[in-house]
Amino acid sequence: MHDFESRKRKKPIDRKTALLKAADYCAYQERSQQEVRDKLYSYGLHHDEVEETISELITDGYINEERFAKAYAGGKFRIKGWGRRKIIQGLKQHRISEYCIKKGMLEIDPDDYFETLIKHLEKKKPLIKSDSMYILKGKLTQHVMAKGFEMDLIQEAIKHVLSKED
Incomplete structure (x- = not known):
């Protein structure tokens, strides 16, 4: 050794x-x-x-924090489907400034963001085995919160996904 x-x-x-x-x-x-x-x-x-x-x-232009923040935010959202909270947390771990974090977050289109949240919920919903609407909503919420999405959008998206059944 x-x-x-x-x-x-x-x-x-x-x-x-x-x-x-x-x-x-x-x-x-x-x-x-x-x-x-x-x-x-x-x-x-x-x-x-x-x-x-x-x-x-x-x-010499090899390191650019703003460029890094944009690439990181865009990539984690488009490729991994992460929510804003998780992306911001990742950028903070890289010690990126608040200014560059804000610039990076502009890479995420709000419509695409909500659509991604809906897709996560629609994919997870059939995997949850429960007759209780309360448990279903709770597990869906927990799933997308772990992906970094914000609570107000989660509630709106869950209403949207569950209203499709009716």
Whole structure:
């Protein structure tokens, strides 16, 4: 086990090499400053070197928090069907500013958002085995809240989905 740990810890690389590696890392897909910062620390760089490298990457356009927020929000909504609350929580974990979070959230079309919520409910509804309307509503609510949707929209969407039966 000790031998494995010593092989895992590589010799720190110089800042110039780290900058090139980080530029490739950012070019592959949008990255937050925090992701790149963590990667640079994993290369064995010290605080000042990391911050200097981050600064260069921002200047050269490899890192852009607003662009990252838009890509993250749009992708998590379109591909994973996440709600706004879950997306915002994810962006905050990446230490994205409130301004960039707001910009990112503009990527989500309100009509598509409500339609996605309806689709989640319609997909889940037949899987719930209960004769009680109270339990059905509760389980549907719980399901889409876990996906990050807001309570006021959930109630409206559940009414919409359940009214289709009549």
